[in-house]
Amino acid sequence: MKLAIDKDIPYISTFTKDLCKKYDWEIFFFKDSDLSNDMLKDCDAIFIRSTTYIDSDLIENTPIKYIGSATSGFDHIDNNYLNWNSIDRKCFVAKGCNSFAVVNYVLACLGFLIKLKNFSSADSVGIIGYGNIGSLLSKTLDILGIKNFCYDPYKSKYNHKKNLKDILNCKVVSIHASYSKEGIHPSYKLINKLSIEDCHLNYLINTSRGEIVDEDYVLNNQSIDYIGDVWTNEPNCSKRNIKKALLATPHIAGYSNQAKIKATQLLIESFCDFFDIDLNANQIRNTDKLFYDFSNSHNFIDNFPYKFFQQLFDIEQCSKKFKDQLLRKDYTFSDIRKSFKYINDFSVYNFEDIKINNNS
Secondary structure: OEEEEEOOOOOHHHHHHHHHHHOOOEEEEEOHHHOOHHHHOOOOEEEEOOOOOEOHHHHOOOOOOEEEEOOOOOOOEOHHHHOOOOOOOEEEEOOOOOHHHHHHHHHHHHHHHHHOOOOOOOOEEEEEOOOHHHHHHHHHHHHHOOEEEEEOOOOHHHOOOOOHHHHOOOOEEEEOOOOOOOOOOOOOOOEOHHHHOOOOOOEEEEOOOHHHEOHHHHHHOOOOEEEEOOOOOOOOOOHHHHHHOOEEOOOOOOOEHHHHHHHHHHHHHHHHHHOOOOOOOOOOOOOOOEOOOOOOHHHOEOOEOHHHHHHHOOHHHHHHHHHHHHHHOOOOHHHHHHHOOOEOOHHHEOHHHHHHHHHO
16 A cells, blocks of 8 residues: 655654554655645555545546545645545545634634623623534634524524524624535625624624635625634735734634644544554653643633633734735745744643633
């Protein structure tokens, strides 16, 4: 067997080391920008990141039976391959691997707004999409005592609100919907002039996909402040819109050490399961739970652990750096994204200890 592996998949070397010891397989490490169909002519499986686009041009006439992506989305895989799975072939995406990282990002945004006294525990958060991320965000806000309302037309039994207009009347709305242009509930430009009209939304957070929002309209709407991690037409996104955003980051909301470890671990487990390989991949572990002292009242503003989330991820500084590099220094979006250093998200802490502080 021959494996083609993106050399920049985090923590993948731990796995390949075990493979080389146990099996006489050939491993071909590639740089995503150099990959071609010719390089895969004798490969049985390929491990990729979101920067590699999978389509027939890349995979056609190769013996590849397994495509594994160490990321949570499908944007980089042609629709023809989404239904590629069968007894003989599998296309795997590490869905849900970055849930804690993205929720960590949203909570950092709320901490920033609370610090500015633009949000309080009396306000509410609307959540669009109740999948891995939306449901985790809702549960975490419950722990923090922040009212939240969810909307997902595909999961109506979980809805706290029956329609999108209700959600858009929350002070802050966070988008965690899947992206689609077709289907029963397409999400392309779901947030637009018609949906926002007459709503009381003040802050819109988008960590899902730029095209879910009518970006030009929202960023020209003076009653709404936009916090964007994803942008229309990445990586060739509008510098004008990024400049206008209250906070802007280069598609890094899911970038945490724990998310990257989880993605690689899920990829390894899926690969071993498909090829019926008995390989112990437990060497890749998340860090053991850490302790954070929530007892200090200075960590809190309006019962929210502002200092805790600022120390994990200072989104204000990240936004300033991104805008400076993109708008003033003329760095490319892709290069800025690649240079981002992974953080630890709150999953590494005994976060529910905060209940003790809030109840004391």
